[in-house]
Amino acid sequence: MENLGSLALLLAFCVSIFALVCSVTGALRKNLYLIAAGQRAVYVVWALITTASGILVYGLVSGDYRMMYVATHANKAMPWVYKISAWWGGQEGSLLFWSWILSCYGVAVVFTNRKQFKTMMPWVVGIMSFTQTFFLVLNNFVVPPFTVWAIGRGIITLPDGQGLNPLLQTPSMAIHPPMLYLGYVGFIAPFAFAIGSLINKQPGDEWIHTTRRWTLITWLFQTIGVTLGMGWAYYVLGWGGYWVWDPVENASVLPWITATAFLHSVMMQEKKGMMKVWNMVLVSATFFLCIFGTMLTRSGIVQSVHAFGISSIGNYFAVFLAISIAATVWLILDRLDFLKSESQLESVVSRESTFLFNNLLLLASCFAVLWGTLFPIISEAIGGEKIGVDAPFFNRVNVPIGLFLLFLTGVGPLVAWRRSSIESLKKNFLWPTVGMFVLMIVLFGAGMRSLYALMSFGLCLFVTMTIFSEFIKGTLVIMQKESMNVVRAVVELTHRNTRRYGGYLVHMGVVVMFIGFTGAAFNQDAVIEAALGETFHLGRYDMKITEVKDGETENYAWMKAVVDVSVGGEHIDTLSPERRVYKSSRQPGSNVDIRRRLNEDLFLNFAAMSQKGNGAVIQAYIFPLVSWIWVGFWVVLFGTLVCLVPAKIKYSYARTEVIGTATNVPREAHAKT
Amino acid sequence: MQRLKSLALLTLLATLSIAQNPMDFVSPDIKRVGMKLSCLCGGCRNSVGDCAMIACGYSLPARQKIKQLQTMGSSDASVIGRFVKEQGLKALSEPEATGFGLLGWVMPGFAIALGLIAIVVYVKRFRRPAVITESEVPAALVAEYEDTAARELDRMQS
Known part of the structure; x- marks a missing residue:
């Protein structure tokens, strides 16, 4: 079977080169046969990589321990779900998984655009095939997944495997990497369209809509992936939080930030034909940051619990990045005339300006995260000594930027395109501003002293009021004109312009998430060593360990502390945090127990056995408002899906401009207009 | 066993x-x-x-x-x-504000400053010069008219 897998990968590599050569040659010579051959080769590459992947997954599930990858990432005792997820649990398998997703995107892009962009598509296929070829080089020659154990000429088989890293044996880890990869890999599609349009000097605006749609889809996957990762860190790693600015976490969020910036600034291009160069830079940067993030995770450049260990694979990524960046920069510079702005900025107080500031802040945040991630490496390379950059640095730099972005989230949508008068600004923002300050004063009066928390809560209300005002205004008009009830009017309003109102929902989700983030300012924690039957306290909770149980499953042995939780003498819950030792790997793991509520989570971790009275050492945390982050995520998800629904009314963006006002027109004539 | x-x-x-x-x-x-x-x-x-x-x-x-x-x-x-x-x-959990560590703190601020300069340059370069009109209509009315027109166009397009 492993030979068949290797053969399939080798053939995929050859066919991918064929697709690249056919597409580029076909585009240059305008040969339709070659172009068609290139596009069909994309389907063949997908079939071959799917075959190879299927063989690996079959090996993992059936326990073919002759294969090194299977023996080091699976064992007999693992549930079948984790046997499948072992596909992306190690370097070789995850790169094959990457290749497979890339080939899926290739098929999707070719199939959905088979009847449009006739002259641009060969370039799109060429760029995707180039990237696919690079990953197949890695799959075939650098980290092949089908290596077998061998002594001399004889293949040996092991009785059982080592099993998957215990940290990865959780349900969210079965979903988190595929989602993240769908996001990471998916950014190839907008990049390929953008570069294809540059090479081809693609006329019209349709391609930018396609690029935007692909970006939105991959952005959605990336958002799901990052949030699942936060959830995993929260309840599996026992970090006592959901985000600690780990280099690999940072690597995952960098392309997400640039893609977010692009999703905003692309509106300037669609509506005004402006910022074309900038959008090209953003799309390219997003793709390169995806590749850079992959390099960071897999090369061992940085230390992280997520990283795959030290490997020479980073050199291959560095070469790929260098070639791709150089080619992109040259192409953008060469095509500057094609990227000329079609209109001008009419006023500094306009929607266009808010997009500029939005992009500035997002990019500043992106740079700060990148800089903080690389600073230890840079300091070691230049100064000879590694300087530590951890969570406090990132928080100090990013919290103010985040708050300013939140402010723009409220301001941006209510400022008109072209120009806004002071009167209209007053009218739109008076009540939200009043609400914001009133809330801040009330919270201050209630004893809240954290400046950032006060600002964050105030801004959350500000943005919420601006979003609601938009929905209310539109709904009232529809209710009056169409005689609809409120619910139908809201649905109708949203359906008429899904992009606009879906966007508002995404903004609302971000606000809800910010409420959750702000809760971190009030976290409480304690590490308590308590004997059996002894009561301990944290915040308003009284807790008592009533029992320490043990047992085993096929996969691991476990110990569980049963903790009764009460408030004011009334029993409210029983939590059972658990410690495990996985049999095959002998690695310990934990399974925390959380009492989730909207106002706060009570989070218990069974840290260790206690030497006093057969009790346990419990790490107890109170995380206020953390559930709002997960709720906000669902709102963001819903809003993004709404954005992807085609609008009921097809809007065309005429490049109209106010070029002046008529002179000497009598007052009455103005009134009539 | x-x-x-x-x-x-x-x-x-x-x-x-x-x-x-x-x-x-x-x-x-x-x-x-x-x-x-x-x-x-x-x-x-x-x-x-x-x-x-x-x-x-x-x-x-x-x-x-x-x-x-x-x-x-x-x-x-x-x-x-x-x-x-x-x-x-x-x-240390964050760089010291001295020596090479200072660079760690300065760079994000420097990037924002650079971005602001870029925005100023962009605005100066791509901002349409204001149209000078000689009108007997009061300036406030013209502003109101322009504001309404901008809002209407915005509503039509967004």
């Missing part, structure tokens, strides 16, 4: 757990100093003061050491200095 194997595993689990029991209550004094020190376990990016990694091989002994030094009367600065002397500057 199976029973014996299970017993051995549970003993291992208990041994591992008890061996990981140097956790002490993190007092505010330890936390204050610990927040300025980085957890160098390699698995997280927390500070020693708030690292909650299970069985962390760095932050738990580091906290004990902080406690020990504080009991001996060491000031916060000298405790931190001791860690820096042993581990180098990577022991």
